[in-house]
Each structure stands twice: as structure tokens, then as C-alpha cells.
Amino acid sequence: MDNNEIIVKVQNVWIKYPMGRVGLFRKLYVHAVNDVSLEIKKGEIFGLIGESGSGKTTLGKGILRLIETYSGSIYWKVDGGKLVDITKLNDNTLRRLRKDFQIIQQDPYGALDPRMSVYEILAEGLRLHKLISNKSEEVEQIYKILSIVKLTPPENFANKKPMELSGGQRQRVVVARALLLRPKFIVADEPISMLDASTRGQILEFILNDRDQRGTAYLFITHDISIASYVSDRIGSGVSPNYFI
Numbered sequence: 592m593d594n595n596e597i598i599v600k601v602q603n604v605w606i607k608y609p610m611g612r613v614g615l616f617r618k619l620y621v622h623a624v625n626d627v628s629l630e631i632k633k634g635e636i637f638g639l640i641g642e643s644g645s646g647k648t649t650l651g652k653g654i655l656r657l658i659e660t661y662s663g664s665i666y667w668k669v670d671g672g673k674l675v676d677i678t679k680l681n682d683n684t685l686r687r688l689r690k691d692f693q694i695i696q697q698d699p700y701g702a703l704d705p706r707m708s709v710y711e712i713l714a715e716g717l718r719l720h721k722l723i724s725n726k727s728e729e730v731e732q733i734y735k736i737l738s739i740v741k742l743t744p745p746e747n748f749a750n751k752k753p754m755e756l757s758g759g760q761r762q763r764v765v766v767a768r769a770l771l772l773r774p775k776f777i778v779a780d781e782p783i784s785m786l787d788a789s790t791r792g793q794i795l796e797f798i799l800n801d802r803d804q805r806g807t808a809y810l811f812i813t814h815d816i817s818i819a820s821y822v823s824d825r826i827g828s829g830v831s832p833n834y835f836i
């Protein structure tokens with residue numbers, strides 16, 4: 592495994608949110624991410640710490656282009672080995688690359704569609720990215736990932752809806768959904784903040800195992816410095832946002 596391979600490169604990125612107007616002509620913005628640059632290599636867990644509101648989630652979503660950047664470049668390593676600036680790509684091209692760049696969201700309650708079963712939630716990504724050729728392969732892969740995240744026996748969980756699950760079980764589904772696509776990179780945004788101590792330990796082990804076995808790169812967002820120190824190879828910190836006109 593070449594662990595010097597850069598998977599994600601962020602170069603002088605700024606992200607700001609419009610906050611309304613001052614007077615007739617001037618707009619007020621929250622500058623949530625100010626001139627951030629970083630690189631994350633294959634198999635590396637980059638811990639991002641910082642107080643609440645310091646722009647960690649904004650940066651994580653910006654790296655995945657789930658929100659638009661104001662300026663700067665974000666490069667993803669795509670199949671074939673090239674680093675591509677995804678801030679310049681159109682939606683269709685970006686959609687094809689998304690399989691390899693996933694997110695584990697902060698809030699297991701908001702992250703799952705309440706109308707879908709666990710099976711449908713997991714199958715959606717496999718189908719969208721055409722990763723399976725038949726139904727039995729789909730069932731096999733979904734049951735396997737449910738076993739890995741300890742939602743066992745899988746057949747008991749596959750047909751449940753998110754509201755029938757505890758917070759910890761939902762977070763396991765969110766983790767399973769990201770891991771199932773075998774991505775190159777995952778933004779893990781406070782993946783254990785809402786969980787009890789034993790579930791926290793298990794989710795961290797899934798992430799560390801995935802990194803060790805597949806070389807997945809992670810941006811691991813947390814405000815807990817001891818968790819960041821435990822999982823991360825390197826740590827960066829967010830700073831409080833500025834309000835600019």
C-alpha cells in the first residue's frame with residue numbers, strides 16, 4: 592500500500608454564508624472557513640478539532656462539495672491516479688465520482704430517510720453507483736456490512752425503519768452506508784458524539800479497522816481532543832469564524 596498517495600488536497604479554501612444586508616447595497620457574511628489548506632493521504636486519519644461553530648462541518652461538507660466554496664481548490668484522487676479539482680466539475684461528472692468520497696454525518700436522527708427500511712437505505716448507494724449485478728449479490732453485501740457493524744442477525748434489522756432503532760443502532764447504519772461503497776475517503780463528522788461509551792468504542796474500531804484493511808483516508812471531525820488524539824495520525828484545528836462585509 593502506497594501511504595504517500597494524496598487522496599484529498601485542499602488549497603486556500605474560503606467558505607462563507609450570506610447573513611442578509613447592511614443598508615441598501617452591502618451584504619453581511621459569516622466567513623466560516625478562512626483560507627484553509629491541507630492534504631490527506633491514503634490510510635491517514637486527519638483529526639479536525641475546534642470549538643462549536645469554528646467551521647469544522649462547513650469544511651467537511653465543502654471538501655465533498657455538499658456546499659459550495661467561495662474560492663480555492665479541492666482536489667480528489669480519481670481512478671487512474673489523477674488529482675482533479677472538483678470545484679470546477681459539473682454535477683454529472685461529480686455524481687460519478689461521489690462513490691469514493693463519502694460522509695458519516697453527525698446526527699443519526701437526521702441522516703436517515705424515515706420512510707425507507709435499513710435494507711433500502713443501504714441498497715440505494717449500491718444501485719445508484721451500479722456496484723452489484725444481481726439481487727443475491729446485493730443481499731449478500733448488505734447482510735455482510737450489517738454483520739460488520741454488529742447489527743446482527745442482519746435479517747432482523749434489514750426490514751426495520753430508522754424510528755424502530757436506537758440512536759446507536761442508527762449510527763451503525765450511517766457508518767455501514769458509507770463503508771459499503773468502499774470509498775477512498777470519508778468525512779466522519781462527530782461520528783460518535785451522540786453514543787454511549789461502549790458503542791463509541793465499537794464505532795471507532797470499525798473506522799480504524801477500515802483504515803487498516805482498506806487504506807481508507809478520513810477527515811475525522813470532533814471537539815474532543817482525547818478522541819482526536821486516539822484515532823488521528825495528524826491533527827488540525829478550526830478557528831472561530833469572522834463576520835465580514
Ligand SMILES: Nc1ncnc2c1ncn2[C@@H]1O[C@H](COP(=O)(O)OP(=O)(O)OP(=O)(O)O)[C@@H](O)[C@H]1O
Pocket residue numbers: 608609621623641642643644645646647648649650814829832
Ligand atoms: N447554513 C448556514 N447559514 C448561515 N450560517 C451558517 C450555516 N451553517 C453554519 N453556519 C455558521 O458557520 C459557522 C461554522 O459552522 P459549522 O457548523 O461549520 O461549525 P462546527 O465547527 O462544525 O460546529 P459544531 O462543532 O457545533 O458542529 C457558525 O458560525 C455557524 O453559525
